[in-house]
Amino acid sequence: MNVEEFDFELPDELIAQTPLPDRTASRLLVLDRKTGETKDGHFLSIIDELNEGDCLVLNDTRVLPARLYGSKKDTGASIEILLLKQLEDDQWETLVKPAKRVKKGTEVVFGDGQLTAICTGEAEHGGRIMKMSYIGIFHEVLDELGEMPLPPYIKETLPDQERYQTVFAKNRGSAAAPTAGLHFTKELLTSIEKKGVHIAYITLHVGLGTFRPVSVENIEEHEMHAEFYQMSAGTARLLQSVRGNGGRIIAVGTTSARTLETIIKDHGQFLEASGWTSIFIYPGYEVRGFDGLLTNFHLPKSTLVMLVSAFSTKEYVLNAYRHAVNERYRFFSFGDAMLIR
Known part of the structure; x- marks a missing residue:
């Protein structure tokens, strides 16, 4: 399957900046993932799309202020570091700009x-x-x-940093927000909850996969970056109960879906579990872990567009x-939402 099959035209002015x-x-x-029928509405109407006994699954990861600007100790050259994943002994996997200036032994001061x-x-x-010292x-x-x-x-500055956090953000560790939850x-x-809909929380710390485009023509050759996930025993029991009672599991965001x-x-x-996942979901994959997906609108040719296409169809x-573009929906992190059911 070619990556170009997941391309679409998007005017720059539809990319939400704030x-x-x-x-x-x-x-x-x-x-409607089975018929392709669409319906326009406002986000508050999400409550009307949920039934008693359903369960919303939210990702409670909290975004780190993970972008750091410093300088090389020996030359004073400017260096930007993005923290991606914490390792042992205060070591972090990072993205560095410009990477060619940072070799083994290079010291950066902040x-x-x-x-x-x-x-x-x-x-x-x-x-x-x-390796961090502080x-x-x-x-x-x-x-x-x-x-x-x-x-x-996103080219605009964000005066209120909490607007890039969900209201239920709890566990520090992400390099990006699970934006459907915003x-x-x-x-x-x-x-x-008063309607009788359950709320469940899982954790997936968003890492490099969010920033990394698909660089191969054949999407089956793309490798996802591993991200840490965790599900508690309580959440697992709740999800098993919802499934057993005929309720629907609605994943809020692609991170919840992947977990x-x-x-x-x-x-x-569903059971208590934690570890690292590099799961790549694209058309042909049989979705078994959720029955509905609430998500934002994603980048052309991205793994996220491929995931939502797997849950419905690419077409x-x-x-x-295309309908969202014609109706001037707002796209990406600070944009509007789509419910696939």
């Missing part, structure tokens, strides 16, 4: 020296392993020196995207 003041003010496009990083080797896909508590230092790692297609407020989640599919693929049922999804 979040709406009200998280729930986004639009919602509903796609702030007034509260944080330094020494390159201890290369990582996969051109990354670098950096004064105090690492996450407090990171909160002071780091910036929220907004995607490269539409929810605590009040909306309470209303959904659910990883566990079902590895164990055949129905791309038709829905």
Whole structure:
């Protein structure tokens, strides 16, 4: 299957640069995955699309202020580092710009020296392993020196950093937000629960896969970057109960979807589990871990467009995207939402 099959025309002005003041003010496009029929609405109508006994699965990862700007200790040259994955002994897998300036042994200084990083080797896909040294508590230092790692297609600054966090963000570790969850407020989640819909939480720390385009023509040759996931025993029991009682499992975001599919693929049922997943879902894959998917609109030719196409069909999804473009929906991280059911 060729990557070009997942391309579509998207005017630059439809790429949302800033979040709406009200998280729930986004639009919602509903796609029937079996017929291709679409329906336009507003995000608050999500509650009308859910039934008593259904379960929303939310990713409670919290985005780190993972983008750091520093300088080489020996030359003063500017270096940008994006933290991707924490390893052992204060070592991190990172993306570095410009990477050619950072070789094994290179030391980078941040702030007034509260944080330094020494390159201890290369990582996969051109990354670098950096060992951190700091004064105090690492996450407090990171909160002071780091910036929220907004995607490269967002050119505007974000005055309120919490708008790139979900209201239920809890477990630190992501290099990007699970953006489908940005539409929810605590009040909306309470209303959904009052309807008899269950709320379940899983964790997947978003890593390099979010930033890495598909660079091969044949998508089957693409390799996903491994990301850490975790499901508690309580969530597993809830999901098993929902399935047993005939309720639907609605994955909120592709990160939740990938976590659910990883566990079902590895164990055949929902159970307490954690580890690293590099699952790649594209048309031809049989989805078994969820019955509905709430997601934002994704980049052309991205693995995320391929995932949503696997849940429906490529034709129905791309038709829905063309409809969204014609109706001037807002795209990507701060954009509108689509419910596939």
